[in-house]
Amino acid sequence: MSSTPFQVMKFGGSSVGSPPRLRQVIELIGRHAKQGPLAVVVSAMGDTTDWLIEAAGLATQGDLEGSLAVVERIAHLAKTNAAALEPARTTALAERVESLLAPLRLLLQGISLTRECSAPSRDRVLSFGELVSATLLAELLTASGTEATFRDARQLLVTDDRFGAARVDVARTRERLQASVAGWRASVPVLPGFIAATPDGRTTTLGRNGSDYTAALVAQGIGATEVTVWTDVLGLHTADPDLVSDAYPVAHLTHGEGLELAAVGVRMLHPRTMIPLIESGISLRIRNTMHPDHPGTLIDAIGSRDGQRPTCIATREELALLGIEVRKLSDQFQLGERVLAALREAGVTVWLSTQSANGQSIAVVVPRPDLLRARGAVENELTQELARHEVEPLAIREPVTLLTLVAEAMGQGVNVAGRFFSALGAVGVNVRASAQGASSRSISCVVDAADTAIAVRTTHAAFNLAHQQVSLFLLGRGTVGGQLLAQVRAQQALLKDKHGIALRVVGLADSRRVLFDAAGLPLEGLEERLARVEPVNPETRTLVPVLDELRRLPVPILVDCTAASGIEALYTEAFRRGIHVVGANKKPLALPWDDREALLAEARRHHVAYHYETTVASSLPVIDTLANLVRTGDTVRLITASLSGSVGFICNELMAGVPLSVSVRTAKERGFTEPDPREDLSGTDVARKALILARELGLPLSLSDVALEPFVPEDPRPGASVDTFLHGLKALDAAYADRVTRCRSAGTVLRYLARIDPSKVGTDSPVIRVGPVAIEAGQPGADLRGAESFVSFTTTRHSDFPLVVRGAGAGGAVTASGVLADILRISQALRGR
């Protein structure tokens, strides 16, 4: 006889709930049975257990007809599944199902007559789910060529008579299994999970996750080395994938980690199941029936093989926090002991308890449905002290969630608690209570239920993700915003894989519509999706509630690709919420000096970044260069610049003989102008840019200080639409053609330049001048092409040869790339925090 140890495989209800899944299970068992001895444990098919509970309930109400109709549903599922796999034996298998369910029908009849369903009767009713599935699975396996035999777990697993959650007599169970296993090698044993029997043969059930427990007990009893739980996920994930889209299956865990996770409520594991496995050194694998080649999660004595130790985040929801505090300090009180004993006595599970060092207060976390019972038990225990006002009235907080980080040797890691709490604090999650397990494998805290998702996502990112998550709320989906979305879409994978930055667009707004999803908006078709949102009145809408959601996400950034006036109020709200801002919009920086200073001070006060590199010459590194000059102690003596990509382009077109009206229209079409090109042609846009630069030098100037000569005279119809304005430009074509002719004959080029001369501070001459000039060939800026800009810095150190920054100064794609670079600067600066 072979001495190869057994493997135990357990299949849950969903794995055997439908013909395709059942077929996969039969194939899997067939394949593994060829490799070595195998024992199979199976749950009831699909929702059968719920249906049995329903049938028992109806029978108890005297509704036999309804109850038998539910049995019909159960029979139908079993027959359909069996017939789909063995069509040739449809009738025989249907008869088999009928004969298996006949005693159930009789039992329900009895219950309906007495209108009483005792705990033993209920266990008996529930047992039919597993009995049917195990019997059918054994028959279907044999028919498929894998010799299998139904083994009644009630003859093997011995329990006490606590019906509903019976306690197993491990020693007697082991004895029976050892005696029985000798005959198991020739034919795969198929055992019903979840059910067992008292020593006198009355059917019992094992409670929650009972089938996993059966598998662990069987493995222990027959000396198996591994239990595989086949389910519908790829393994135990680092966090609940419904809450965290980045959660991933963990390859290896130690038994200790598994037990810890089971203890804090991870649905897939139960402490009862872990104990026989740990005692007997049996590995537990969690695998997906639909992906049988995926290794899933292996839980054993060794744990991680590759040094990777991901932190699993477990949540237990629907809890209540009870705070009990003594008014007067006394070492006689033994508050903690009494409260815990009272709760134990009342049968209330305590998920977490923390006591103050002096024993004056205790906080306990209990299941929410047990809150009344828990409260009653504690108040009863402390009746006299409460009456004498020695104890504060109980403080109750509900619903709350218990969030636990589990990782081997966590206690030896540096600053684990600090990282945990600061990650939660950074997104505004209040920790209501906390505890670090003595095992050094876990640390737990209690948060409000409303904070569950954000708390899990944040801690998961802080502990498990190699990449930095960045959450973008984009305002504006026009020339720049639209290009930015396209660039994020194109760069997303590369940024994550190569640079460790995971950009997620969580919000998008235009002037009248907003879309927001904290989990991230799919970028494909996003603008079309926004266009379908019901528009609202821009005058009355507020984006502050969106900021309240944004602030709770990792590295939140408000990205302003609008030309909106008054948007600084939103920036201020963002800064106050710890949200960074990246803006292409010049208007907030051209506010009166005191307002602009107040805005920047607000960002500094809240330790957030405000980057606006693209406000001066699109993606050209102008502001950064200037800041570096100033930071390194250089003195800027003069800045001369062609700061308008659109007006520069128009000048070049005019010099090439294109009429003014046509060149302005082309500049707009190419995305060089402001949404309203009058902003460019009036010189206001250049004046704002020059002002932004002058202020970077610390000069407290305002727009009214700029000596401005427009490129095109003021529109006589300022309220007219952009189209009307563009149309009206035709009237100026001849005058501009004349001007160009004069330039040509003088050998000069038409340009629109800005000049910032700090030496004029304190004199009658303007520090900033903006206006059209005719410059000679060979002079800086004369040879600009298309929408090129240039900025020339003459400084103490760059005196003979000014430092020149030159390149494309306008356009959606280049500007968007500058905005993206600002976003990446923030995320890089925050890495690891």
Ligand SMILES: NC(=O)C1=CN([C@@H]2O[C@H](COP(=O)(O)OP(=O)(O)OC[C@H]3O[C@@H](n4cnc5c(N)ncnc54)[C@H](O)[C@@H]3O)[C@@H](O)[C@H]2O)C=CC1
């Ligand atoms: N086009 C370029 O080459 C450059 C543009 N910029 C700046 O970028 C900003 C955007 O320019 P474009 O994309 O060309 O403009 P655009 O007119 O093409 O797009 C503006 C977008 O902002 C939206 N919007 C307006 N008010 C809003 C509000 N209060 N909230 C949310 N969305 C709002 C509009 O619905 C539109 O989607 C402007 O401030 C411009 O000065 C900066 C550097 C270069």
Ligand SMILES: N[C@@H](CC=O)C(=O)O
């Ligand atoms: N309209 C602007 C765009 C960049 O700020 C320009 O023409 O330069």
